[in-house]
Amino acid sequence: MVDDLVGVDWIKEIVQEKEVRVSSGSYALDKLISRIYDWAPLGSGDKTFYLSPPQVQFIKTELDSEKTDSKKSKWQEFCEKLKLDPENIPTDRPVLCVPSEEAVE
Numbered sequence: 001m002v003d004d005l006v007g008v009d010w011i012k013e014i015v016q017e018k019e020v021r022v023s024s025g026s027y028a029l030d031k032l033i034s035r036i037y038d039w040a041p042l043g044s045g046d047k048t049f050y051l052s053p054p055q056v057q058f059i060k061t062e063l064d065s066e067k068t069d070s071k072k073s074k075w076q077e078f079c080e081k082l083k084l085d086p087e088n089i090p091t092d093r094p095v096l097c098v099p100s101e102e103a104v105e
Contacts, residue, residue, distance in 0.1 A: 008058045010039050015062055026066060029078055033103040043096055050094040060089075 014020055014035045015027065022028050040049035051059075063074040079086040082097040089095060 007052075008055050011036065011055050011058055014039070015059075027063060027074060029063075029074060029081060030103045033078070033081055033099050036097075037099065040097075041094075043098075045098065048096060048098050050096055052094055053089070053091045056089055056095050060086075 014032065017035065020028055020032045020035055036051070037047065037049050040051060042049050059078065060075050063078055066074040068074060068077050076086055078084075081100050081103045083100075084095065084097065
């Protein structure tokens with residue numbers, strides 16, 4: 001069970017869901033964050049959760065090449081919505097994610 005939560009298999013399934021992957025290579029970020037929140041280990045704060053470094057790296061790989069309307073990458077927007085610094089993601093410990101209100105219903 002712990003290996004399942006630390007691994008990326010469940011995130012791979014989420015990014016393939018129709019509500020999350022709205023077209024080839026295009027993702028609905030709020031829906032992605034909401035679905036991850038449904039599965040990820042919860043933090044101690046209200047609506048916070050943890051992702052493992054491999055999970056964050058997988059998400060970065062999926063989102064980095066896609067651009068938003070404002071010409072930034074979906075990865076940057078994902079990080080903004082979770083209050084993460086995209087240039088300073090820990091690789092040696094779980095990553096605490098603090099989603100914005102609209103990202104997690």
